[in-house]
Amino acid sequence: MLAVAPGSAAAQNVESAGSHAESCVGGQAGGFACSSVDLLSFVPRSAIGGAAARVNDLWGWTDPQSGREYGLIGLSNGTAFVDVTIPEQPEYIGILPTQSYESAWRDIKVYANHAFIVAEASSHGVQVFDLTRLRAVTARPATFAPDAVYTGIGSAHNIAVNEETGFAYSVGSRGGDFLCGPGLHMIDVRLPTQPALAGCFAHSGTGRAGTGYTHDAHCVIYRGPDGDHSGKEICVGANENYISIADVTDKRSPRIVASGTYPTSNYIHQGWFTDDHRYFLQNDELDESRSVVMRTTTYIWDLTDLDAPVVHGTYEGPTTASDHNLYVVNHWAYMANYRAGLQVVDFTDINRPREVAFFDTYPASDLPGTTGAWSVYPFFDSGNVLVSSIEDGFFILRPPFNKSIGVDNEQPTGGLSVDVFPNPATDVGFVRIETDSASDIDVLVFDVLGREVNRIRAGTLSGGASRTVRLDAAKLAAGRYVLQVRGRDGFVNRLITVAG
Numbered sequence: 001m002l003a004v005a006p007g008s009a010a011a012q013n014v015e016s017a018g019s020h021a022e023s024c025v026g027g028q029a030g031g032f033a034c035s036s037v038d039l040l041s042f043v044p045r046s047a048i049g050g051a052a053a054r055v056n057d058l059w060g061w062t063d064p065q066s067g068r069e070y071g072l073i074g075l076s077n078g079t080a081f082v083d084v085t086i087p088e089q090p091e092y093i094g095i096l097p098t099q100s101y102e103s104a105w106r107d108i109k110v111y112a113n114h115a116f117i118v119a120e121a122s123s124h125g126v127q128v129f130d131l132t133r134l135r136a137v138t139a140r141p142a143t144f145a146p147d148a149v150y151t152g153i154g155s156a157h158n159i160a161v162n163e164e165t166g167f168a169y170s171v172g173s174r175g176g177d178f179l180c181g182p183g184l185h186m187i188d189v190r191l192p193t194q195p196a197l198a199g200c201f202a203h204s205g206t207g208r209a210g211t212g213y214t215h216d217a218h219c220v221i222y223r224g225p226d227g228d229h230s231g232k233e234i235c236v237g238a239n240e241n242y243i244s245i246a247d248v249t250d251k252r253s254p255r256i257v258a259s260g261t262y263p264t265s266n267y268i269h270q271g272w273f274t275d276d277h278r279y280f281l282q283n284d285e286l287d288e289s290r291s292v293v294m295r296t297t298t299y300i301w302d303l304t305d306l307d308a309p310v311v312h313g314t315y316e317g318p319t320t321a322s323d324h325n326l327y328v329v330n331h332w333a334y335m336a337n338y339r340a341g342l343q344v345v346d347f348t349d350i351n352r353p354r355e356v357a358f359f360d361t362y363p364a365s366d367l368p369g370t371t372g373a374w375s376v377y378p379f380f381d382s383g384n385v386l387v388s389s390i391e392d393g394f395f396i397l398r399p400p401f402n403k404s405i406g407v408d409n410e411q412p413t414g415g416l417s418v419d420v421f422p423n424p425a426t427d428v429g430f431v432r433i434e435t436d437s438a439s440d441i442d443v444l445v446f447d448v449l450g451r452e453v454n455r456i457r458a459g460t461l462s463g464g465a466s467r468t469v470r471l472d473a474a475k476l477a478a479g480r481y482v483l484q485v486r487g488r489d490g491f492v493n494r495l496i497t498v499a500g
Contacts, residue, residue, distance in 0.1 A: 224277030
């Protein structure tokens with residue numbers, strides 16, 4: 001059991017690091033307001049970096065050899081490594097101390113089993129850490145040294161990595177051996193422990209000072225609808241007062257593609273492409289606190305024509321909290337919105353995005369401000385999600401959708417359709433199944449941890465037939481489950497709730 005830091009917001013609600021998962025039932029999990037997000041555990045900052053350490057950004061790594069999942073947690077005094085494979089029993093492996101002095105801003109990304117870490121601290125550079133070293137640690141917690149340090153920069157606000165190409169992009173950089181400026185400082189990390197300067201890019205006229213300052217960036221091999229740029233390496237930078245679109249395919253000769261802004265721009269902070277690269281979802285850190293907008297606002301850029309980006313629309317959240325970081329998995333955006341905590345928004349219909357889940361990590365307030373949830377990591381195959389909380393530590397959460405067990409996610413099945421009633425269920429539920437083609441049908445139920453808790457053999461259905469099977473809900477604990485109906489060619493998932 002991990003002790004919770006006294007007096008923190010999380011300490012008022014969590015009494016242990018979670019020897020068991022607490023399902024979101026009746027709008028609460030472990031004393032936190034929630035909807036469709038379960039609390040798996042909470043790790044206080046005192047347990048990973050000391051009570052004086054502040055938490056900032058975070059990332060994740062999955063060991064390709066073992067499949068184990070690790071949280072890489074940014075702290076003011078270094079980077080903590082936590083094994084979160086068993087989410088109810090996270091294990092603190094050790095810490096890589098800061099390269100120079102402490103900083104409230106630290107950022108981490110991963111390429112080829114190596115972490116690349118920057119901080120807003122002079123002479124810090126880019127720390128390179130071989131994450132496979134975590135496999136052999138027996139005496140815990142360990143104190144690590146970096147495997148390499150890139151000194152081409154001194155400090156940096158952030159770092160982006162394109163894992164497809166093997167290039168890292170330090171942004172908001174200052175000092176160091178190569179004075180690239182505050183835009184994209186491009187680093188070849190294909191040999192991770194031998195990082196090398198690849199090029200510089202600054203989008204003149206953007207940034208508050210007009211110097212091309214980039215606060216954050218998302219770089220991809222572009223596969224969107226604009227054929228003129230297909231296959232190019234494109235970076236979209238959040239440049240304070242503009243988004244900056246750059247073609248960085250040739251690192252020695254990067255070029256400006258376009259820029260864009262909007263009337264309510266106050267601080268364009270960060271953003272992420274949708275999976276089809278048609279849209280870019282972007283947050284503005286200061287528009288809420290300056291009362292330019294009345295609710296948490298996400299800007300939806302239409303990048304159908306990369307040379308002419310336009311704001312397609314906005315999504316307004318249910319609170320007035322300031323937004324900070326967001327990432328996209330499939331058609332869901334996972335948002336760390338400071339005092340509102342984690343919000344999950346479905347952008348399947350880009351014209352009608354809707355919140356489908358949330359977990360309020362900061363119960364004291366939903367007002368604008370820069371306390372609470374800093375960032376979110378939603379890319380684990382397990383579907384578990386990490387959320388860092390500045391004053392408290394980090395949460396391991398489980399929204400009811402992920403890469404392996406998605407909610408309301410229909411795969412091609414030759415016409416398989418499913419209806420569950422009543423939902424929520426108490427003692428008994430029923431599952432009505434129809435199929436257009438002959439198929440053997442199984443009904444499976446998974447709990448919040450992805451464990452199979454029930455299986456019903458529905459038998460063989462002929463094409464055009466339907467069948468209703470009985471689900472004994474009384475044998476299931478109260479909470480949320482994923483019901484999966486499997487046919488010959490695929491499956492259909494449905495989120496169900498069992499009432500206590």
